[in-house]
Amino acid sequence: MTRLDNQNWLTSPATIAVFDALEAAGGPDCARFVGGSVRNALVGRPVDDFDIATRLKPEEAMAALKKAGLKVVPTGLAHGTVTAVSQKLPYEVTTLRRDVETDGRRAVVAFTDDWAEDAARRDFRLNALYADRTGAIFDPTGQGVDDALAGRVVFVGDPNTRIEEDYLRILRFFRFYAWYGRAAPDAAGLAACAAHAEGLTRLSAERVSKELLKLLAAPDPRPAVHAMREAGVLNRLFPAVDxxxxxxxxxxxxxxxxxxxxxxxxxxxxxxxxxxxxxxxxxxxxxxxxxxxxxxxxxxxxxxxxxxxxxxxxxxxxxxxxxxxxxxxxxxxxxxxxxxxxxxxxPRLPVGGRDLAKLGIEPGPEHGRILKAFEAEWIADDFPAEGHLERLRRLAAQP
Structure with a gap:
């Protein structure tokens, strides 16, 4: 079994407090880290967020965490998610789920205690990785570890099905490819993205732009963006780039x-x-x-x-x-x-209405004409620091 070694976040007091609280209610192995923290630790990338999957129902998880004296925020109870705050660090704790109904934008879920069912609803195999508190990695798809180490971004199961569940997964495919891909994009995944590109128009603009900016922040987004253009995805976001x-x-x-x-x-x-x-x-x-x-x-x-x-x-x-x-x-x-x-x-424009008033010019349209002429000359002369009142007086005297 693959294991994460030398990960300070696994053995930190903050992590221990969260796992102790959950296991006190659900027993050993009722909770595992999932997704980004496991994937990034495996490939030697920084770990900066902590997602935990648990067999406990949301209410049970909240009660267990509160009993241990931890702050709990019900961030997404309908989808089984609460956030535990341990030593000022957020840990997102989500009950194992399976999809009951999807429409390409959102899902109705049911809770489960089956790790494989939870993994089956995730987007990519390298994201369907779990690790217990000792660092032991669990790979329900059987290929997530290999994908992560090889730099492959492959959908869990049928890519068309995964995309039809949530069309944002089209952009996520290219985003994860930009950050983690090390070879040509997965052919089946790329074909599915091209086939369903129209589905991007059904998503909220906020979700699309957030994903797009994450993609463009990758160290080198060029291969991903070229693949997006070839798949007809780029011109679904804005006019085609020639x-x-x-x-x-x-x-x-x-x-x-x-x-x-x-x-x-x-x-x-x-x-x-x-x-x-x-x-x-x-x-x-x-x-x-x-x-x-x-x-x-x-x-x-x-x-x-x-x-x-x-x-x-x-x-x-x-x-x-x-x-x-x-x-x-x-x-x-x-x-x-x-x-x-x-x-x-x-510099700020060095003159204004008060200076004109000192010259005896009443407020009105003439103020605007003189100040506009002053600004044009001042800029043309490369923003001189002196001679402002003389210039203003001369312009005011002009018809």
Whole structure:
């Protein structure tokens, strides 16, 4: 039997407290770690979340954890999930389940005490791995350990059935391939994703965008994104990308998921804003994508022009456009250009209505005309730090 060794999280006091509480109510082997923690520990990746599967019913698990003095949050009772907080660490505890009914978006479940039934409803074999508190791994599909070690992402059972249960598994297939795949995508899984790509339109935009950004945050998402395009999945999310060269270059140069996403979108701010809204991306991400959509910026752009663009668009937008330009046209100047943008203290417009009032100009349309003319000259002269009142007085005297 494969075993996890030298895993501090398995023997931590926080973990011991949770397992002691559950086993006091359900006996030995009533609870096992499942999914990401087991998979990541097996392949030497960081473990940063703790999911536990248990034979105990949700109410029994809650009672056992509370009896042990642990905080319990009923995070998803309908699906059998509660969260135990042990020494400030969250442990998601879920009763073993089997699907009773699915519609491609959500499932109605029934609780079970059969580990194999629970494994059969999971998405991929490398995620259907369990480990007891000693680190002993249980592999109900018989191939999860081998898949994880070999870098294979293979659906549990029939891939068409798994996808029809939840169409988000299409994106999860590519996301896990981006993070864990080390060979060509599983052919049967890829064919099933292509066949059911239309099902993505039935999902909530929030679920889709969250999965997409996780995929793009992978160390190298390029093989996964190319496979998505070939399977007809990419153009279900936004207009088809004719050429992935810019995306490939940016993905190699930067691990920023939002910057990578910008390379998959049109160079039209209004189009990009519409796509971002349809994906229900956070407002800050939407604005960043729209600002970056003005087109790649040559890193050799002059300092004065960079300052003007930074004044008008903000540091993040100009930095994104420089990095996009550098990826497409690699060469010198990128570090210098980014450093200029990062280090330049964006000045505030140094005059305002009070200054005009001191010149005896009454509030009204004339204020706006003079201030607009001042801003244009001040920017054209590269944001001088002096001579503001003289400039303002001259502009005010003009008809």
């Amino acid at each position: 050429d992935l060269a810019a995306f490939d270059a940016i993905s190699e140069a930067s691990e920023d998921a939002v910057l990578r996403l910008s390379a998959l979108l049109p160079d039209d701010p209004s189009d990009v804003a519409g796509i971002a809204r349809s994906l229900r991306l956070p407002r800050a991400v939407e604005m960043r994508l729209a600002a970056a959509a003005g087109g790649p910026l040559d890193p050799a752009t002059g300092d004065r022009e960079l300052r003007v663009l930074t004044w008008r668009l903000g540091k993040q937008a100009v930095r994104d456009r420089i990095q996009r330009g550098a990826a497409i046209r690699p060469g010198t100047g990128t570090t210098k250009a980014v450093a200029l943008v990062d280090n330049w203290p964006i």
